Amino acid sequence: MQAITNITRSESGFASGLRAGMSIAIGYMPVALTFGLLARTTGLTVFEAILMSMVVFAGAAQYITLSLLAIGTGAFEIIFTIFIVNIRHLLMSASINERVTEDTVWKKALYAFGITDETFTVAATKTGSLTTSYMFGICLISYASWVVFTGAGYMVGASLPSVIQQGMSVALYAMFVGLLVPSSKKSKKVVVLAGVAAIFNSLFSYFHMSTGWSIVFATLLSSILVEVVIGRKENV
Secondary structure, eight states: OHHHHHHHHHHTSHHHHHHHHHHHHHHHHHHHHHHHHHHHHHTOOHHHHHHHHHHTOOHHHHHHHHHHHHTTOOHHHHHHHHHHHHTHHHHHHHHHHTTBOOOOHHHHHHHHHTOOHHHHHHHHTSSSOBOHHHHHHHHHHHHHHHHHHHHHHHHHHHTSOHHHHHHTHHHHHHHHHHHHHHHHHHOHHHHHHHHHHHHHHHHHHHTTOOHHHHHHHHHHHHHHHHHHHHHHHHHO
């Protein structure tokens, strides 16, 4: 019995978490590099780009922030939009908390900060209970990869000719198209949601609402409307 307990602990320890998170760290490399490059073309300093990755640590949210900054959106609108985008992290953290062995609150807060879509998936699919040290291992290696390669991407961008740097701003919109198309193939709801949000945003812009608030209200209203309509159809 003692031997089984020791094996379980070793499989759930910090080193095991590092190994489990290695694939995430590798996957983050090109995405973080691209973010660092686009952060430079958006006008951020290397310190600001790295600080964003250190404090926010959320790929989609950071890309959205860059696009909002590029069009001159205010700070409050950006914060509110990112809150909406990242609200799913509350659910993911609550779900993981149910499986992780009991520990102090400050340790839970640390690994909760490191929960992303990818780290959540790896942790959620692991058989057996999870330990705090295992979660630290997954989150630390993923976090380190994201921050380091953000800086590397920024440095790479600095070596590119100014013409290419200016043209890279188009890549930001291409990135969102690349995220939307695969998701739309899997779910018709995504297509409807994107279409309704685009219509709302166009209407708000037509009535001279600021770009930031136009995006915020379009996101909220389209999400509520689509969920209500589709939810009713599913219940019929």
